Amino acid sequence: MKNFILCHPRASSGQDPNQAIIVKCDIPQTIPIDHVLLEVDRFGFSANNVTYQALGETSHFRYFDFHHAPEAAGVSSKTHGVTPVWGFGTIIKSTHSKVHAGERVYGYLAPARYLLLPVSPEVNKYAFFVPRPHLPPDRRPYNQVTRCAGDPLYDPSPIVEDLTMLYRPLFWTSFWCEDWLNSSNYKGGSTQILLSSASSKTAFCLAYLIRRRNSLQGSSRRIIGLTSTKNLDFTKHLALYDDVFDYESFDTSLVGDCARGNCIYVDVAGNDALNARVRNHFRARGHSELIACIALGLTNVSPSTVNSSSANWGKNDFSVGAGSEALPEANPQVEHFFMPEWLAIRKQQLSVSAITQMQKEAWTKLMSGCRSWGVSLRRVCGPNQVKAAYEEIVKRGLAPGDAFVWSLWEETAETGSKAKL
Numbered sequence: 001m002k003n004f005i006l007c008h009p010r011a012s013s014g015q016d017p018n019q020a021i022i023v024k025c026d027i028p029q030t031i032p033i034d035h036v037l038l039e040v041d042r043f044g045f046s047a048n049n050v051t052y053q054a055l056g057e058t059s060h061f062r063y064f065d066f067h068h069a070p071e072a073a074g075v076s077s078k079t080h081g082v083t084p085v086w087g088f089g090t091i092i093k094s095t096h097s098k099v100h101a102g103e104r105v106y107g108y109l110a111p112a113r114y115l116l117l118p119v120s121p122e123v124n125k126y127a128f129f130v131p132r133p134h135l136p137p138d139r140r141p142y143n144q145v146t147r148c149a150g151d152p153l154y155d156p157s158p159i160v161e162d163l164t165m166l167y168r169p170l171f172w173t174s175f176w177c178e179d180w181l182n183s184s185n186y187k188g189g190s191t192q193i194l195l196s197s198a199s200s201k202t203a204f205c206l207a208y209l210i211r212r213r214n215s216l217q218g219s220s221r222r223i224i225g226l227t228s229t230k231n232l233d234f235t236k237h238l239a240l241y242d243d244v245f246d247y248e249s250f251d252t253s254l255v256g257d258c259a260r261g262n263c264i265y266v267d268v269a270g271n272d273a274l275n276a277r278v279r280n281h282f283r284a285r286g287h288s289e290l291i292a293c294i295a296l297g298l299t300n301v302s303p304s305t306v307n308s309s310s311a312n313w314g315k316n317d318f319s320v321g322a323g324s325e326a327l328p329e330a331n332p333q334v335e336h337f338f339m340p341e342w343l344a345i346r347k348q349q350l351s352v353s354a355i356t357q358m359q360k361e362a363w364t365k366l367m368s369g370c371r372s373w374g375v376s377l378r379r380v381c382g383p384n385q386v387k388a389a390y391e392e393i394v395k396r397g398l399a400p401g402d403a404f405v406w407s408l409w410e411e412t413a414e415t416g417s418k419a420k421l
């Protein structure tokens, strides 16, 4: 039995970081005490993972410090990184007394067939934790490995497992970002929310949650999406935005009533030129004020491109109203939303059961709502196929209607390759 791991050169190594490599290596024969060996079954792959890779070496995020790159010919942790993925796996060996072989788990895994993880002494019926003392304590949500048997949100049907891998990491960011916006009454009663990369799952889940809040509060806050021309139809078809404009023409289209009132800009694209145009638009029109700029994502940043948005990410710790771009002309200054940091604040304000209840209700609604969004599931199985799929993303980007679930295992009759959600 051999392991296969998807790795990428670190940009600091001087090699092309877009060059995917599948490393074939041995699986550990002896499992150290308090460790588990997982068979990684399958995992979701979206722009979120491309961002993890792009920020793999940045000092605040350090996404390459979650899993070790294997030591193999020409590959090491110094020269290569492993991009984390959210996926399902099964424990096949355990040397921890409270965690057992045969358990189904969900967590922040590696794109591999097998993964060896250390386990902290603290284990409860919902989860165990991977000790990562080299990372800041607020990274705890990434260190949590959920034990499916005790997870109130778990549904073993393959389609719900797939939806979980695709939406869970993004939806909770959108969910807690909306909660954060709501905690300030949308920055003092803003009447419009403008989102870039509106076709991305993170952006449209946020639009969906703002819509829900609107209907609960009887509010008519407008939700406006900005997207690429090629993704305009998909984004309109979602029916989650009040208006959708393309990047080329939004400055001329975003006029009239929908340009009045205070506006919050939630930036999921991380495109400096676009952000400058958005600011200029509001500055020039005068009758509508941009009162907050929230940096939420970096879909336009690839592992081989760095702009000031990505370079500035995480330079300031997130707290309400903090985290600024610190450019004198950037008014309002950029606030970075990083979900683990806001969740740590909410955990001091709300009980665990209140948080669990809020999440359960939201997740149940999402699982029925998301099926009408025209997103098709695309399963890609096998090391060569996964490498080819990654290379295709580098060449063509990610189409919003395709949701990827990848596996380093070869395709079987059960896994199939395509399913309509």
Ligand SMILES: NC(=O)c1ccc[n+]([C@@H]2O[C@H](COP(=O)([O-])OP(=O)(O)OC[C@H]3O[C@@H](n4cnc5c(N)ncnc54)[C@H](OP(=O)(O)O)[C@@H]3O)[C@@H](O)[C@H]2O)c1
Pocket: 045, 046, 047, 048, 049, 051, 052, 169, 170, 173, 196, 197, 198, 199, 200, 201, 202, 203, 226, 227, 228, 231, 268, 269, 295, 296, 297, 298, 299, 300, 301, 337, 338, 339, 340, 396, 397, 398, 399, 400
């Ligand atoms: N702050 C946080 O804690 C947090 C948590 C979760 C996710 N995020 C971020 O949210 C972003 C969206 O993630 P997702 O997984 O939801 O995305 P996704 O659904 O995979 O988004 C796909 C969209 O990204 C844009 N895109 C894809 N490839 C591109 C390329 N090569 N160049 C330019 N644009 C491209 C396109 O949108 P348009 O045409 O509409 O621009 C495309 O429709 C990521 O940057 C992710 O890291 C942040």
